[in-house]
Structure formats: structure tokens, C-alpha cells
Amino acid sequence: MSDTPASVKEQVGRYGIWNVGLRSEDPARRGAIAEAAAELEELGFGAVWLGGNSATRHATPLLQATKRLVVGTSIQSIWDYTAEDSAAGYAEVEAAHPGRFVLGLGVSHAKLAEQYRRPYSAMVAYLDALDAAGVPVERRVLAALGPKMLQLSRDRAAGTIPYLVTPEHTARAREILGSGPLLAPEFKVVLEEDAERARTVARGYLAMYLQLPNYTSNFLRLGFTEDDVRGGGSDRLIDAVFAWGSESRIRERIEEFRAAGADHVVVQVVTDAEDQDALPVQEWRRLAALLA
Template identity: 50%
Template sequence: MTQSEGVSLKPALGRFGVWTAAPISPDQAVEIEKLGYGTVWVGASPPADLAFVEPILEKTQRLQVATGVVNIWSAPAAEVAQSYHRIEKAFPGRFLLGVGVGHPEHTQEYTKPYAALVAYLDALDAAKVPTSRMVVAALGPKVLQLAAQRSAGAHPYLVTPVHTGQARELLGPTVLLAPEHKVVLTNDPDKAREVGRPTVEFYLGLSNYVNNFKRLGFTEDDLAGSGSDRLIDAVVAHGSPDQIAAQLSEHHAAGADHVAIQVLGGGPDELLSTLEELAGPLGLPD
């Protein structure tokens, strides 16, 4: 049964999680769990074996691990399904499989991505990966609707609370909505933009993100070069811990169930120190 048939399949991820471009260490995961964050998302198209997941789950008690996301072009569905079942058997209900189509500019085989995503989801269904433990990377209306129909919900990346509100209206109340938002902990706006801009600039060369920003009302000037200050400020929260928490919480007010926080700048120590400073203002632990 799918979300569209009216059954809520929302995974319990906690109100806030942590998004990283590479797997964190099990010891970092322990500290993140202690701070009250509910889920660690691992992005940058992790390989199909998902070998990083078990070491994190072994060292933690309640923390969820999610992929943000597995790339359908580089991770064969059959192998991903085997990995899912291996993890689920060892740690029931603690792993969430996020899948997505990646970027046309970076994938030679990128043809008819929507049809390819549907076929990939068909393969996961055939391998008995439950829709209640899957989410789909989604920005535009068509893929958001697919996420609602074929998975537990949507994991939009590099979006604003305005997008979250529009997505929630489209998806309805029973579907998980878990956007990602970037953070630089500094009261200096210029420093925050200096740290955040290179990450955002990468996505300004990708048509799906550019098109989504245009739907959100950003202009050609906002999207030119490395992005306007208006654009950077909208997708990279900065300021005091209280100010950042207020900006992240706008996603919840707009309809998000969970917000995945990506800390920019610095290394592992800065990741944990930033998450620690944000925990109180975010109301963690729940």
C-alpha cells in the first residue's frame, strides 16, 4: 500500500538530524546521538554495499542512519537491496534508504531520469525493500508526487522553507518531508557567505537545482556566478545559535517533519562543536 492510499508510513527520524557528505566515524555518531539528533544522513552517492552503516549502528542505541542519497546510476538496485536487507536484519528499523537520480551534467548515461527512477523503485519493490523505509530525493512537483506514491516521502536538498511549504501542500499530511539545510555558525555574514558560497556555487551549474530556484522566485541575477547574497543567505543559515535555530525551525513551521543540518566549514571537531551549540536552541534532546 502506498502513501497515496492514505496510510501514514512516516519513519520516526526525530525533529533534527545531521547531513554529511561522507560517512562519520562511529565515535562521532555516539556524540551526535548524545546531543539528541535523531538521524545521520550520508550523502555524496555512497556505494551500493553501504558498508559504513553497521559500524555506526553498532556503537549507537537509537540513532537512525539514512542515505542522502544513493545514486541510481552508480549503485545497482539489486546490490542496494541486498545491503538494505543485511542492515535491517542486524538493526531492525534503524536504517532509511534514500535514493535519487543525481545530476544530468555528471552522468553520461543520464537519459529519461524519471523513467529510470521509476524502474529503480520497481526493482527495489521486487526485492522486497519496504516503501516505509525508503525516501526519494525530490525537488520538482513530478518527483515529489512520485516520492509520495512510491516511498515514505521526500528528502529535498538545498531548499528553503518556502519550498518546504509548497512541497507539504503538494504531498499532503501523511508523507514524510525531510529537507536539508546548511549552517555556518558565525555572527559575521561575510564570513558565512565566504564559507557557504563554494558549496552552493557547485549546484548553480546543475539544471535541476537552477530550475528549482527559479520556481522559488530567485532571478537570473541571483543565480549568476557564485550566487547572490540573497540566495546564499536563504540556503545557508548563519548567526548566533538562536538565530540559526529560528531559521531551521521555519522548515517545521512550513510542514517539515525533520530537518537534516549540514554544517559547513572546519573539520570533525567543528562539526561536533557546532551541533553542540545548536542543540539547546533547537530544543534537543526532544
């Protein structure tokens, strides 16, 4: 048997879960988070990606509660954590849980980061600093939408974790990345068969993202129009970036990403829960069953 460590691509498997609630620092939620992480591992998901501006400290409780699950940040903003702090956090979690943490980095958005300047150059400098601090290329991934950041994901990281994309974007990303790097797009699912209810839930969730030019510009590159990104999003846009409908239809939509070149599809279950940190455990169980 080889002693060569498994690559991130080999570790994460076909499907992962993206969630914000699993990064909660509320002490009252610790038990529920640990139980949810253990169940996600048991359900067969290979990785959990912590939404929001997450960091290594948010991954630790999930790693402690599981044996094999890979945990990644999706994403850690380069503006809010210095490369030195990221390297120190990585070293600590790697020592405690070898080979199970992935540092997912991103440049966030101008509306969310006051320091936002020349994001590509800033990411290059950040990766230079991580190299100097000894953070392995194979344990970091980048949030990438446009061609330049995708190329950087190919050349300076283990791959990419694009957020709010379509299978068409995945196909373009695979052409840029080549066959080796990890391509792990996030995809949103509403477990609802009624079109009106599903689209209402989806629009409520998408509204914030349609205020962020990084996403809307990417939609325009993919062939959507200005009308598609106004007013909460057209039906065409909603139906492209969310899966809803019968369980067989939802599975088909998820598999479209794999057919387009994704190695690992990161599924985010979207509900109409008022508490955005609520853990959709029942929905995760349904999702696992339909993907089995």
C-alpha cells in the first residue's frame, strides 16, 4: 500500500455540503453542530464547506466530531485574515487532524470588504506569503469565477470552489484547469416541487447576491442579460442556479455539473427558514437518499 497522502480530489468524493450554520460560534449550537457533522459523514458526504467568512477555528469542532470528513472554508476572505494568521491556523489544525482540512480562500466583494483593491494581485501576494509560511499548495483552493482567477487556481492551488455558477461555467472552468486540479462548484437546491413556492424561496435567498457585481458580471459572461439579474432574478436565472422539482429532476440537475467536468459538487440546501443558521438536517437526509 502506498504511503502517499490522498489528494483533496480523492478525499472529497462526489458530493459535499455547503452550509453557514455549521460555522456558528454560538455555544448553544455546539452539540447540534457536532451531531450534524457526524451524521453528514455517516450519510456519505465527503466534505463540508463552511460558508460565510469562515476560518480554521470554525472547522475544528466538525473535525473533532468526525473521523474521515474533509472540512474546508468557503471562503476565508483574504482581507480579514492575514496570510500569517491563516498559516498559523492551518498548521494548528493540520497537526491535530492531519490531511482533513482545506483552506478555501477568496477575495470577497468590494461591497463587503473595505480594503478591496486589485483583488487578483492581492491574491497572488497572499499565496506568495502562504508559500513562504509553508502552507502546501495541495491543501488550499480558491474561489474563482473569471479566467484569471481560474488560472491562478490551477497554478497556485489544488483547484477551485466556484460559488453560484452553472454547468456552463463548470465546462469553461474545466477547459482552463485541465484534468488535474479539483473543480468543486457549489449548487443550490430547494427541495420543493411547486414552481411558485420553489422560486419564491430561491429569490429570497438570491437577492443579496444580485447586489454583488462579481456574481452579476459572471452571469453576463455566461449569456444572461441585464433583465435576468434585475427584480430578484428572472425565472430563467433562478432555474439555472437552483435545482427544484421532483427528486429525480434535482438529481439530474446535480449530475449536469459532473457531466460538465466537476469532480465534486457542493450542494447547498436552501429553505425558507427565518433562522439562517438553522441546520436543515431533514433535508440533508433527503438529499443523501436521492443521491445514493
